[in-house]
Amino acid sequence: MITCQPTLAKEMLPNPVFVQVNESLPDLKAARLIADQKASELASDPMLLAWYEAKTGRFSPDVECCSEFKPGWVVYAESRGGNVTISINDQEYVFIYRDFAA
DSSP states (O other): OOOOOOOOOGGGSSSEEEEOOSSOOOSHHHHHHHHHHHHHHHOSSEEEEEEEETTTTEEESOOOOSOSSSOHHHHHHHHTTOOEEEEETTTTEEEEEEETTO
16 A cells, blocks of 8 residues: 655646635634635535645545545545535645535
């Protein structure tokens, strides 16, 4: 098994939508509120599958890397139908959703 976490690049993200927020976001919770709102505008029934916080390096789900080309949490979301990505402030925060209505 590969135990790696490749550096995240926007080309790795499924259907990315880039959101720029002018004010500094205090934490993951504030970023998620913005991402949930945007996902609801783009998908009628979005469900969060994975997220990433750049400043801490934290991500969920905490899975081993299944690819040497993408982080494990991205592979996890894609393999479960993740088809909407919200990237806030140039990947400061990234959220991948699945639209269950699609």
